Amino acid sequence: MKKKYIVTPWEVSGEIDYDKLIEEFGLKKIDDKLIDRIKEHTGELHPLIKRKFFFAHRDLDWILDEYEKGNKFFLYTGRGPSGDTHLGHLVPWILTKWLQDKFDVELWFQMTDDEKFYFKEDLSIEDTNSFAYDNALDVIALGFKENKTYIFSDFDYARTLYREAAKVAKKLNFSTVRAVFGLDESSNVGKIFFTCMQSVPAFLPSIKYGKNIPCLIPHAVDQDPHFRISRDILPKLGFYKPASIQSMFLPGLLKGGKMSSSIKESAIFISDSDNEVDKKIKNAFTGGRDTLKEQKEKGGRPEICMVFNYFNVLFMWDDKELNEIKERCKSGGILCGECKKILSERVKKFLNEHRKKREDAKKKLNKFILKD
Ligand code: TYM
Numbered sequence: 001m002k003k004k005y006i007v008t009p010w011e012v013s014g015e016i017d018y019d020k021l022i023e024e025f026g027l028k029k030i031d032d033k034l035i036d037r038i039k040e041h042t043g044e045l046h047p048l049i050k051r052k053f054f055f056a057h058r059d060l061d062w063i064l065d066e067y068e069k070g071n072k073f074f075l076y077t078g079r080g081p082s083g084d085t086h087l088g089h090l091v092p093w094i095l096t097k098w099l100q101d102k103f104d105v106e107l108w109f110q111m112t113d114d115e116k117f118y119f120k121e122d123l124s125i126e127d128t129n130s131f132a133y134d135n136a137l138d139v140i141a142l143g144f145k146e147n148k149t150y151i152f153s154d155f156d157y158a159r160t161l162y163r164e165a166a167k168v169a170k171k172l173n174f175s176t177v178r179a180v181f182g183l184d185e186s187s188n189v190g191k192i193f194f195t196c197m198q199s200v201p202a203f204l205p206s207i208k209y210g211k212n213i214p215c216l217i218p219h220a221v222d223q224d225p226h227f228r229i230s231r232d233i234l235p236k237l238g239f240y241k242p243a244s245i246q247s248m249f250l251p252g253l254l255k256g257g258k259m260s261s262s263i264k265e266s267a268i269f270i271s272d273s274d275n276e277v278d279k280k281i282k283n284a285f286t287g288g289r290d291t292l293k294e295q296k297e298k299g300g301r302p303e304i305c306m307v308f309n310y311f312n313v314l315f316m317w318d319d320k321e322l323n324e325i326k327e328r329c330k331s332g333g334i335l336c337g338e339c340k341k342i343l344s345e346r347v348k349k350f351l352n353e354h355r356k357k358r359e360d361a362k363k364k365l366n367k368f369i370l371k372d
Contacts, residue, residue, distance in 0.1 A: 081131035088259035
């Protein structure tokens, strides 16, 4: 049977069946037992975990085993800087920040400006490198700890990273890269090599501190293929397999697909003005009915509504409030226009506050950046 969706680090499309993806990628579901175990350490649960938007993992139970033995992990995540940050990118970073606060651990944050140079025909090295520092402001604006967070561009930290990437490259065959990513003989060799760079931060702190340190990588599930390779190679170099915690995709505002920079009208960027936010949300796909009469009679369908989706993931973290709006929608007691207005106000407030923090981040950028 033909698959109805594609999930790779460079293409996400179709209607994703996350249960099937768990099987296909060989992931483990984050179940209630594991969630309870997280709560034992954190005291409370982040909505992104409680609502199972982070739905899958690799070895998160092992990370907790080690933590309980006093063997602390570090966090690793990243960004392929190809333009402005959008709300979808923030999802894994928001959880990463929460994990850093709760477990008091380091974060290593990779800006893969080399990746975006290899993969985006129209972008120069200068472009992707400058986006790296611009996007870093969005990371810092989320409030990561200054003395425990290291952000680096692949180009500007290359002397350190390349040595380690070479060790990965020596153990990795083209046939594996081709099988995992679907590349072929016509792909530029930068694309083929690149995954080696994305493996490095999963063991770099172990090198820096001269001892093996467990690594936990929060990300959306599209990045998993890279870490399947890391998990295969790192033990061959004497390091632990990196663990991961994986989220679903924040969808675009229009019907179908993840929020993606390439469909501008479907994505909300950090740089969007109040007017743009209003306009985009006005056009969002909802579970509303064709006529007002029908909607009042039959009620709306939150399960297919993008506005409700945004409430669920980022903009309504109070469970009681979320349930109330869901019930009102289903009974026809609230109409789509009203929900869109609530969402618009929340998104604009969030973006305006974030942009202020982003301005402040400019003053402390250097404190976070590693270069060599
Ligand atoms: P990039 O820039 O495509 O995406 C950055 C992070 O955002 C996640 N993401 C999303 N999450 C939820 N909803 C969405 N619509 C959405 N779109 C993107 C991605 O999964 C990612 O976690 N190669 C990477 C950069 C990278 C990296 C890493 C990412 C380097 N090392 C380690 C995660 C972990 C990239 O291009 O990400």
